[in-house]
Every structure is written in structure tokens, then in C-alpha cells.
Amino acid sequence: MTIIFYILLLFIIIAAIIAVETRYLLSAVICVGAIGFGASLMFLFLRAPDIAITQIVVEVLGLIILIRACLSRELTFISGDREFFAVVVSAVIIFAIFLAGIKVLDTLPDFGTAIFAEVPDTASQTYIGEGLEKTGAANIVASVILDFRAYDTLGEATVLFTSIIGATVILRKKSKKLLEDPE
């Protein structure tokens, strides 16, 4: 059963490498779609159907938004790297994060051991054991996001609202006229 995770992860990584390295923006965007659908399948096999449904729908809308950015542009191919100093700094940053990540990987538990069930009195055990009786919802994830941790969802609604307002303001039509008026 574990082999399917490796296959899907390798598929996702290959798609990510192509998306990063290809010269054509449209191909890169389509490879991002491949990553998203691979991740959706992965969520399904990891027993998270809620997230699989959400991911597959969000992926379609995200692809439409991304394609909107690169259609009808003169797709100038941008080649070459940044200047020397920026490259050195970014290499150092990537190397430092790599070292920290290698350290963290050693301390992680084995894949598939469910650490939350072995430590006594974790929050997840309460949600699984008493979720149906305390909220009446058969879907434990729904009972977590809308009852036990509803503050989280309130914050999410606020963030979504703010980002939509930001996008609307940035793309408003009259900005040029308003900027020119004071002159």
C-alpha cells in the first residue's frame, strides 16, 4: 500500500521540476495543475476525502486564475539568473533551510504510526471519541471546523474577505485617472 504514496510523490516531484524549469509559462501553469491533481489523489489515499474534494475543485479555479495571468501577454522569455550577490545569498538561505530540515527529519516518527493515538489525552482523541456525542455531526472534520474550532473558520473567513478586497482594489478601473487628477 505504501508503494502508491511513493509513486504519487515521485509524480508530483517530477511535475514540480518541470514546472520550475520549463521556459514556457503556459506549460508551467499546466504542470502546476498536474501537481494539484496528484496531491488530490494523495489526499484520497491518505483517507482525507474532505480535503481531496476541496483540493480538486480549488485546483480548477486556481488554474483558471493562473492562466488569466499569462494569456494575451507578449510572452517574453526571461532568461539568465539574477546578479552574483543575490545568487550567493539565496544559495546560503537554501542551504541553511536544507540543513535544518535534515535535522528535523531525523526526529520525526515513522510514517503511518499515528503518534496522536499513543500519547494519552490529545485533542484528536477527544474529537474522535466524543465528537458525535457532543456535536451530533457524523463528519468529524465538519464538527472540528464548525464547532470545536470555529474561531479558526471565523479567521479564515476574515482572511478570504481581506484578500478579495485587496484584489478588487488593486484591479480597480479608475486608478490611472485618480493618479493623474492631482497633477
Place this chain on the structure above:
Amino acid sequence: MKGMTIIVKTISSWVKVLIFLFGIYIILFGHLTPGGGFAGGVILASCYVLLMLAFGREYVEKNLPLPVASKLDCLGAFLFALIAVLGLVFGGTFFLNFLYQKYLPGEALELVSAGTIPLSNIAIGLKVGASLFLVILVLSMFRPDMSGKKEE
């Protein structure tokens, strides 16, 4: 001709009802089956986006204008906050599931159960769907004005 070819228009006018119904089903049964307000809201938004891609922006704007969409967005956020405040009024705690604990316990695995969770799902679905539809409408309305750039 606005929009895409006649094949795309015919097919999308057939499947739009099914997509919309599927979104409503996902929202209403969010407390029993996989799904919920987030996924259902995005499905509702993607139904309108399909119509926008197939028929052109004017067709969709006639059905759901931008001010109406932004009012639906605000209505969803308001309903969600109202449910939270009603918990404070009836039970004494913010976000208390007052319907389930006091008035309408319902039966497990039935459609009418879990108190305020289906109502919250409807509010969240309204909010997510309206706001995502809004952002794609705004993105498609923006026409870059490159005429001045080339003369410089």
C-alpha cells in the same frame, strides 16, 4: 460571436444545472458525508465560471451582477457571525452549538441533526462561493491599457 463554439455552449447549458445541484448537495450534507461549506462554495463558484468561459462575461453579469455578488459575500459573512452571536445570546458562550444542546438534538446520521453545523455550512458556502466568483469576475473585467506604453 461572444464566447466559445456552439458545442461548448450546448454542453455547458446542459451540465450547469447538475453542477449547481451537486454544489448544493455537498453543502447541505456537509455534516454527514465528505464535503462541507468550503468545497460546495467553490463548486457553486465554478458553475458560474464555466458559464462565464462558455458564454462570455456579459451573460453572467446579467444573471448575477457584481453588486449582488458582493452583497451575497457580505451576507454569508454576516450569517456566520450571527450564528456565533446567537450562541452567545442563548447559551452564554461564543460559537456555542445551542441548537443541538438545547432545542433540537435531532438524531445521529439524519439530515436534521448537529444543530448549527448545517446552518454554518450554508453561510460558509455562500461566502466562499460569492467571493471566489467575485474575484474571477474582477480579474476578467480588467483590460490592460497598453496603448500608452508603446508610444513612449
Place this chain on the structure above:
Amino acid sequence: MPYALCFLLFMIGLYCAVVKKNMVKIVIGIMVMEYAVNLFLIMLGYRFGGVAPIIDKGQLEAGMEQFISSSVDPLPQALVLTAIVISLGSLALMISICIRTYEKYGTFDITQIRRLKG
């Protein structure tokens, strides 16, 4: 070992976001990092032979003990569910910034949009 592959995916996204010059490529790098983090969080809650955290009729009649001992962790799933929708909102914001910048400067190259205008 799946964690290591997930970390490799994160590093690819980080490399893309830090090194590339194209604005849309930077956005793509940030999206790849989001996928990696979401996958990692869900993987932490998985257990072999687990079932989805959704109770159906058969499990309710057979008694809850079996469900409690075999369900995967619902908490990371709830957190990732909100994170996915937020990532769509932030993607829309980033793309609108890119489009506005393209309209103002005529290019996606971040090394050529240094001078201030307007």
C-alpha cells in the same frame, strides 16, 4: 521516507521562489511550497489501515471502539481544509498584483521593475 520526498518538494518550491526572475514563476514556487506543507501535515496524521474520520451507519451499530482505534487524525485535516481555501484567495491577490505590475511596466522580469513610477 515519504517525509523526505515531501521535504524535497518543499525545497524545489523554495528554489523556484528565491532564484527565478519571472513573477509568475515566483507565484508557482509559493504554490508548490503550499502543496508540500499541506501534504506533510496530512501525512503526520495517517496510520496504516486507517479509515476516514467520518462515521457511517455500520460503524455506529458495530460500536464506536473500532472506529476510535482505527480513525486517522481529524485535526490536521481541519486545519489544511481552511489553508487550501486561503491559498486560493492569496493566489488571486498575488496574480492581481502581477497583472497590475505588467500593465505598469510591460514585463514580468523583477530585475527590470526597480525604478519607481507614478
